[in-house]
Amino acid sequence: MEAxxxxxxxxxxxxxxxxxEREERLHEALEKTWGDQPGLWGYLRSVNHKTVGKxxxxxxxxxxxxxxxxxxxxxxxxxxxxxKFLGPDLYNQIFTMHxxxxxxLFAVPMMEAMAVYLVPLMVGTRSIAFPRLNAFGYWIYLFxxxxxxxxxLLNSGPDAGWFSYVPLAGPAYSPGKRVDFWAQLITFTEVxxxxxxxxxxxxxxxxxxxxxxxxxxxxYVWAVLVMAFMVFFAMPTIALASTALxxxxxxxxxxxxxxxxxxxxxxxxxxxFFGHPEVYIIFIPATGFISAIIPTFVRRPIFGxxxxxxxxxxxxxxxxxxxxxxxxxxxxxxxxxxxxxAATMMVVIPSAIQIFCWIATxxxxxxxxxxxLIFVLGFFFIFVxxxxxxxxxxxxxxxxxxxxxxxxxxxxxxxxxxxxxFPLFGALHYWFPKFTGRMLDERLGKITFWLMFIGFxxxxxxxxxxxxxGMPRRVYTYQNLxxxxxxxxxxxxxxxxxxxGVLVFLINFFRSRKRGAVAGNNPWNAGTLEWxxxxxxxxxxFLHIPTVAGRDTLWxxxxxxxxxxxxxxxxxxxxxxxxxxGEPDHIEEFPKPTLWPLIAAITTTGLFIGSxxxxxxxxxxxxxxxxxxxxxxxxxxxxxxxRAPREVKERLARRQQTEGxxx
Amino acid sequence: xIGLLVSGITFAAQNALDPAGPLAGRINSxxxxxxxxxxxxxxxxxxxxxIAAFRRQRHTTPEPEPHNAVIPPQHDREQRLSHTVTAxxxxxxxxxxVLLVSSFLIGHKVFTSPDRSNxxxxxxxxxxxxxxxxxxxxxxxxxxxxANEIHIPVGRPIVLRLGSNDVIHSFWVPNLHGKMDMIPGRxxxxxxxxxxxxxxxxxxxxxxxxxxxxxxxxxxxxxxDQFNAWYQAQLQPAPAPSTASQINGQKVFLSKxxxxxxxxxxxxxxxxxGPDLTHVASRxxxxxxxxxxxxxxxxxxxxxxxDVKPGNRMPPIPVNGxxxxxxxxxxxxxx
Numbered sequence: 001m002e003a004x005x006x007x008x009x010x011x012x013x014x015x016x017x018x019x020x021e022r023e024e025r026l027h028e029a030l031e032k033t034w035g036d037q038p039g040l041w042g043y044l045r046s047v048n049h050k051t052v053g054k055x056x057x058x059x060x061x062x063x064x065x066x067x068x069x070x071x072x073x074x075x076x077x078x079x080x081x082x083x084k085f086l087g088p089d090l091y092n093q094i095f096t097m098h099x100x101x102x103x104x105l106f107a108v109p110m111m112e113a114m115a116v117y118l119v120p121l122m123v124g125t126r127s128i129a130f131p132r133l134n135a136f137g138y139w140i141y142l143f144x145x146x147x148x149x150x151x152x153l154l155n156s157g158p159d160a161g162w163f164s165y166v167p168l169a170g171p172a173y174s175p176g177k178r179v180d181f182w183a184q185l186i187t188f189t190e191v192x193x194x195x196x197x198x199x200x201x202x203x204x205x206x207x208x209x210x211x212x213x214x215x216x217x218x219x220y221v222w223a224v225l226v227m228a229f230m231v232f233f234a235m236p237t238i239a240l241a242s243t244a245l246x247x248x249x250x251x252x253x254x255x256x257x258x259x260x261x262x263x264x265x266x267x268x269x270x271x272x273f274f275g276h277p278e279v280y281i282i283f284i285p286a287t288g289f290i291s292a293i294i295p296t297f298v299r300r301p302i303f304g305x306x307x308x309x310x311x312x313x314x315x316x317x318x319x320x321x322x323x324x325x326x327x328x329x330x331x332x333x334x335x336x337x338x339x340x341x342a343a344t345m346m347v348v349i350p351s352a353i354q355i356f357c358w359i360a361t362x363x364x365x366x367x368x369x370x371x372x373l374i375f376v377l378g379f380f381f382i383f384v385x386x387x388x389x390x391x392x393x394x395x396x397x398x399x400x401x402x403x404x405x406x407x408x409x410x411x412x413x414x415x416x417x418x419x420x421x422f423p424l425f426g427a428l429h430y431w432f433p434k435f436t437g438r439m440l441d442e443r444l445g446k447i448t449f450w451l452m453f454i455g456f457x458x459x460x461x462x463x464x465x466x467x468x469x470g471m472p473r474r475v476y477t478y479q480n481l482x483x484x485x486x487x488x489x490x491x492x493x494x495x496x497x498x499x500x501g502v503l504v505f506l507i508n509f510f511r512s513r514k515r516g517a518v519a520g521n522n523p524w525n526a527g528t529l530e531w532x533x534x535x536x537x538x539x540x541x542f543l544h545i546p547t548v549a550g551r552d553t554l555w556x557x558x559x560x561x562x563x564x565x566x567x568x569x570x571x572x573x574x575x576x577x578x579x580x581x582g583e584p585d586h587i588e589e590f591p592k593p594t595l596w597p598l599i600a601a602i603t604t605t606g607l608f609i610g611s612x613x614x615x616x617x618x619x620x621x622x623x624x625x626x627x628x629x630x631x632x633x634x635x636x637x638x639x640x641x642x643r644a645p646r647e648v649k650e651r652l653a654r655r656q657q658t659e660g661x662x663x
Numbered sequence: 664x665i666g667l668l669v670s671g672i673t674f675a676a677q678n679a680l681d682p683a684g685p686l687a688g689r690i691n692s693x694x695x696x697x698x699x700x701x702x703x704x705x706x707x708x709x710x711x712x713x714i715a716a717f718r719r720q721r722h723t724t725p726e727p728e729p730h731n732a733v734i735p736p737q738h739d740r741e742q743r744l745s746h747t748v749t750a751x752x753x754x755x756x757x758x759x760x761v762l763l764v765s766s767f768l769i770g771h772k773v774f775t776s777p778d779r780s781n782x783x784x785x786x787x788x789x790x791x792x793x794x795x796x797x798x799x800x801x802x803x804x805x806x807x808x809x810a811n812e813i814h815i816p817v818g819r820p821i822v823l824r825l826g827s828n829d830v831i832h833s834f835w836v837p838n839l840h841g842k843m844d845m846i847p848g849r850x851x852x853x854x855x856x857x858x859x860x861x862x863x864x865x866x867x868x869x870x871x872x873x874x875x876x877x878x879x880x881x882x883x884x885x886x887x888d889q890f891n892a893w894y895q896a897q898l899q900p901a902p903a904p905s906t907a908s909q910i911n912g913q914k915v916f917l918s919k920x921x922x923x924x925x926x927x928x929x930x931x932x933x934x935x936x937g938p939d940l941t942h943v944a945s946r947x948x949x950x951x952x953x954x955x956x957x958x959x960x961x962x963x964x965x966x967x968x969x970d971v972k973p974g975n976r977m978p979p980i981p982v983n984g985x986x987x988x989x990x991x992x993x994x995x996x997x998x
Contacts, residue, residue, distance in 0.1 A: 088874060088973055088974055092872075165830075165831055167830050168871060173829060258847050264831060265846065299733055299734055300734040300736065329841070329868075331843060331844065337774070341770075345763050353752055355708070356748040356751045357748060359712050360715075360748050363718075364740060365734060367716050380709070380712050388701040391701060391762065392701065397689070397770045398690060400690065400773070400842055401841045403842060404842065468679045468680050469677060470677035475876035478876060481864075555733045
């Protein structure tokens, strides 16, 4: 009681320099409470969002490299007509693995991984919400990814395409276990995506620093909030669809079997109801990267904050009303085609608003051409071009010609690589100093950009023409039709140039990690809160939870911006604030490192993989899952202070900023 | 081997932007309008972006220290930007609306079912990995069955009845029209029309398994009288073998596994799993557009179909030299 009283006193230290010694004692105490334990034991038990986030990012990048290698193999095969480098069986596995890996094991997890690392820092809190669930989300994703690649190496890689259309993916035309591995991979990644989305939403709604009202949330945080909600509504559909597919294959249900009253088109509706929002799930966080990078490098606040937020939200809604444009060739009624043509064109409007607001920000700013900004400029070129071909495909008559051709392959690489991978590389160059404490090399960064940019356009622009010339997608080879060979060879050369750019990035990464220039807290003089702490951030993120007085906090705050004091240092206390206005609400105690998420992930993996082979795995496998969950949720013997009273508001104290922005 | 496959194949036209019929023509004009208009918009946006990024600033102050270099937004400047952005958005909406309406109008013409009174009705079924073609007729003896090649009369509307016997395929001949999926359990009607004679190539456009890459077809548009002559020829049963070698060849055909899958009208061969071979020698290609129809290719195909088109449903047929020659003589006589 005594200690608590002391803690809840209001500290007033305005205009007095903070004693360094005190800060150091505080640092040590917080580090002891929040830090990971050393060694393998500590590694497996870590629930720190930065540790998990880094693992997530590196794992997702590793899958990006693997899927890129698969793409390189495809481009070798397609570099000349009737090539015998890969046979149809292997090629079909490779293109399926490429698409599946890029979508499910790279793009979505990478976007979530960046959010797991950055969101708690950007909203100014000590941890992500539900940190154990976060660790679980990572492990289950890792195990799912390993499963499908082991299957691929054992010649059981899925081979029905990343959208596994039935009946081709059904039991009659895909015997063996290949498609089952695909369907279970979906289960793994959807579980992972859903739990991470939960954490992100909770973190953003309830753990923001005091004063960070809804209209002061950084745009990147808005973007991942919209992404997380989209994950919520999109993933259950694919969960339903992939479960029905597994049931068709494993226990002979007939959801998709036309001979027994099932319907193959039902699969397409369910898949694309997830599949189209999926591309926005990948694109929207990337717009957040752009909205974070542009203000920093043109030295002014973003233009049109409210318009950008509303564009994000409306994209999130409209994104769910477009799925049928993937199915124009299935013979829809004309009214339906008209509706989805209109909806698809409508989604261009929020994107146009975003593009114009960003250009206006650049126009009114003073650009500093560092690598992150250059990647964003590259994004504009590629993504806008991809948007134009998107408008063409929205039109159902044009779509009938270009659907399922290399034109579409070109289009979606323009919008996905242009719209997501280029901003992502910008973001990696931008936040690398925060992740590691060191700067990436600028010169290598620019070489990376130019190789990727030229390589990308060389690889994918010719595919537009190939599409008009009649080359369907997903062919393992092609005959020597007029013009096809040259265009394909160009595309292959471009793909290798692009790959070379990624290689330069990796070299830069490994060199700079050890030998890069020391970054300091805020090397770019950016305005958001993650730059207020050290690089890399300490395990507890902020010595004192900051308070927020405006957007671009670090640019707008007065020198005597108050900080939150009074959080205990010997337990993992986190300040919970109110959803709308960010007013302090109560204090929550967060869990310590634990092995249970890993155990639960292992038992769940056992159930998922077992059920590929026998339906009984669901029955017997649920027992270890239940045991691990009981262990996870076992009540603690000694409850420490659960919820502090609501007078935390009073704990705000004015405190002068220390130099270097540590608040 | 590769050279052998590639050489000597002359390819028919295959280009969505070179229409040979009214339907592809309308889509083509919409596509071209979009390409020109959207390219112009793209270029304008890029120019504006380039100016925004690289224009000389009118700031008179020297390059400030980055630390305090944040430019505070000025009210009237923000207002001007806001008006410009709003105008840009409104213009985009207007352009999108125009494209939407033109897309509706073209769609209305493209998707309307054709006048059936004069239409030729052809059933096409997708199979792994070939096309089963049947010309419908109320009189059973007037029905023609063929594979991988569709002859059509120029200027006459065609109604295709598309279906599939296994997985989803997609019928697509770019010079004549867009594509239509062939979905098992459904029959979809699809219009087609050629306004000029020519040979138009198409390829299955929905991934359908192993040999999706080698599932091509030809549409041969010819004047009405030529078409009628072809039709009459196709109605005939297979010509009886005339030379000793051909007679032996027929015997080989009927005694080998060939008959399990293939049909030759006028003989005992009545399999329906593979393409109808009654007039196979009259077709330009074999194995769904994989090889030109020559003696060499036929021999290759019969003996090593799995080398030519790995994974296809035809097993290699072991035939010794003399029998092979006879078989080829016979198959080549099936005009």
